[in-house]
Amino acid sequence: MPRLLLVEDDPMVAEALSRALRGLGHDVAVAGSGERALELLAARTPVDLVLLDVMLPGVDGFEVCRRIRVGDPVPVILLTARGDAVDVVVGLECGADDYVVKPVEPRVLDARVKAILRRAAPARSARTGVHVIGDLEVDTGAMVVTRGGVEVRLTSTELRLLIEFAEHAGQVLSRQTLLKRVWDYGFAGDSRLVDATVARLRAKIEAEPANPTLLRTVRGFGYRLVAP
Incomplete structure (x- = not known):
């Protein structure tokens, strides 16, 4: 319970x-x-x-x-x-x-x-493995993220969001897609949830959060995780 x-x-x-x-x-x-x-x-x-x-x-x-x-x-x-x-x-x-x-x-x-x-919940990703993006490593099997060899502490929501990006690196993911896949809210959720969580995630994985090189905004569409 x-x-x-x-x-x-x-x-x-x-x-x-x-x-x-x-x-x-x-x-x-x-x-x-x-x-x-x-x-x-x-x-x-x-x-x-x-x-x-x-x-x-x-x-x-x-x-x-x-x-x-x-x-x-x-x-x-x-x-x-x-x-x-x-x-x-x-x-x-x-x-x-x-x-x-x-x-x-x-x-x-x-x-x-x-x-x-x-x-x-500590559920494992359907596709387990290690994704390397610059100095960032996302281990979807162990549910561990490291940056430059140092573990990055993420909330469960931040972690699931990053895994979603890592498993679709290079693809543009819309806010509504992320709400459905990460928040499980279908298409009635508030896109501000996505924007705020992306901002917190950038603060933890980017060298310069105000000038992100990993997690980029695609204006009018959503976000994309790319190797610098």
């Missing part, structure tokens, strides 16, 4: 949402503040995914997400009361895997959680 950490400061919302998620087959722990959530994660409390409200008192959800991403690959879904572009982009740039606008429909959230947990 997947164990979720729900970070929500409103007791009534937390109770209603956690009850609904338990009814859908999840084990749910609740933290009433960002500080408490960070304490639980620092104590190595078993958590498969974090549901993180943005508007928290004290340390807000954006900052909690940033701190989680410093050393923990656990997937994060942001719960935001506002779906405007600024909030969404800021949240994704903090390292969130997805976002859901409140009020949350439990079955929609359940579907998002299950999709993320599927891609976070």
Whole structure:
């Protein structure tokens, strides 16, 4: 049973949402503040995914997400009361895997959680092997990425995105194609998920993220992974 950490400061919302998620087959722990959530994660409390409200008192959800991403690959879904572009982009740039606008429909959230947990599972690529792109090596069998011989720490979403590029090196992959293959969201997903994750990935694999030589934008189409 997947164990979720729900970070929500409103007791009534937390109770209603956690009850609904338990009814859908999840084990749910609740933290009433960002500080408490960070304490639980620092104590190595078993958590498969974090549901993180943005508007928290004290340390807000954006900052909690940033701190989680410093050393923990656990997937994060942001719960935001506002779906405007600024909030969404800021949240994704903090390292969130997805976002859901409140009020949350439990079955929609359940579907998002299950999709993320599927891609976070240690499943192996259908085609295993080592792809070498410049000083970058992507081992799709071991699910390990190295750059110049040093392992690169990636979140599960970043890793699956890079593997998708590596297995189709030289091909242009559209945002909608990536949403379907990596996020498992079909053609109803938000392309900002792709753009934000590409930006985070570039920060980890490119010598100059602002001037990428490996993962290039093909304006009007999508992205392509090429050897420099």
